[in-house]
Amino acid sequence: MNRRLKVVSLGGGHGLYAMLSALVRLDVDITAVVTVADDGGSSGRLRREVPGIVPPGDLRMALAALAAPDAEGELWATTLQHRFAGEGALTGHPVGNILLVGLTQVLGSTVAALDALGAVLSTRGRVLPMSAVPLDIVAEVEGLEDDAAAVRRIRGQVAVAATPGRVRTVTLEPADAPGCPEAISAIAAADLVILGPGSWFTSVLPHLMLPDITRALVTSPAHRLVVLNLAPQPGETEGFSPEQHLDVLSQHAPGFRIDTVLADRAAVPLPGRLAAAATRIGASLDLASIAYPGTARHDPVALAAALEPVLDRAQFGSGTNPDPTAATNSVDPGRSAGARSAGPIT
Structure with a gap:
């Protein structure tokens, strides 16, 4: 395969900006699909x-x-x-x-x-x-009433992101909005599809709420990578463990297969538990140091280095790791993140 790999990165805001800042350091064909x-x-x-x-x-x-x-x-x-x-x-x-x-x-x-x-x-x-139609996020949120189990519907990305309650589920309105045809085509032709990092309920999950985009993601033959955040986000995922992020994603899109989960080593207090959560959904776990030390900001150079082994799997067609005992892969944070050549398969 003597061509550049096609990578589609889905998200929005600062999370997608960080991922794209890493991808431009690699020799890949990039398409960004953005929340609206x-x-x-x-x-x-x-x-x-x-x-x-x-x-x-x-x-x-x-x-x-x-x-x-x-x-x-x-x-x-x-x-x-x-x-x-x-x-x-x-x-x-x-x-x-x-x-x-x-x-x-x-x-x-x-x-x-x-x-x-x-x-x-x-x-x-x-x-x-992701769509040529402007969308609205509607969330079911609990913990806003005296009755902790009571659920309220919160409308709007800003309101959802700022809610002091606990977000349970999100949907999009209009629910039947058409997906962008060019985005659907890019996902279908991709070698690697990336979800995250980013605001989990307002930048990441919406891509799995739009029927046309969800269908494209589920049927795409691409390797699927989910990148977890460096820290829980107040208002959206406050108190969430890394494995809870995966659980929420799977609950919203049970048909979406994940091949690799990438997380920052310092942001995972219990690596074994996250590895087990990844294995339950058929994915392998890569741990790497992908943040500027002591911050919750991604280091694009380190993130690019952590993406290289995932690109290798996408290029050579290797799927998930079937051995739960080998589910956690370490990525050398000092590895060079220079331009990657998608050389021929031999």
Whole structure:
């Protein structure tokens, strides 16, 4: 197989930005599939002011992560991320959000707008929305009443992320929104599909809630990697153990097969328990040091190094590890994360 491996990374926000910042250090073909349920900040304001527009914030961040590493690409990436100052109507809006909304209106398509802006940035991959329809997250949350078992429905990504209760399940509205055809095609053609890291209920799980995208993920022949977060997120997964993240994912999408789970070594207090949880769902566990020491921020170089053995499995077609006693694989954190050549299989 003398070609670059096709990698599709699904998520949103800072988690997807971190993953894309790692993937650009590897010699792979990248497609980012981005959540479109954000209703806060600049994206929320634009959704209210421009009916039908897909929230651009997470899409903008993905484009910036993939911008060419030369001076021009860095200039455009910085400009995209720059927020207007002052006290007028534009205050707080990132330049990239305004550009994406304008391009979408001019070209009549979110995908066309992303491709056009990607060409300006000479992006090292393609950015696509999970749907061309703006979505809303609806969560069932317990622990908000005097009766700890009482369940309330919370609507909106910001409200769900900020809820002091415990999120039980999430759904999307409209539930029958169409998946982006280009994203579905990319998933079908992928060698490796990555979910996470990111806000579990508002950036990761939504991809498994949209019927078209879920169907593509379940039927794709790609190797499936789930990357766990460095720390629980207040409001969403506070108090969750690493294995509980896997349990929640499996409960929301029981038909989605996972081949590899990647977690930061320092973020897993009980590796044996997580390895057993991975084995129960048919996956193997890779532990690596993928954070800047002492922080909850991903180190793109270390994360890229940790992805290399997973890419090897995707390239050579190896599936999950059937031996529970060998379910935990250590990745050398000092391994070089230079460009990876997808050489021929012999």
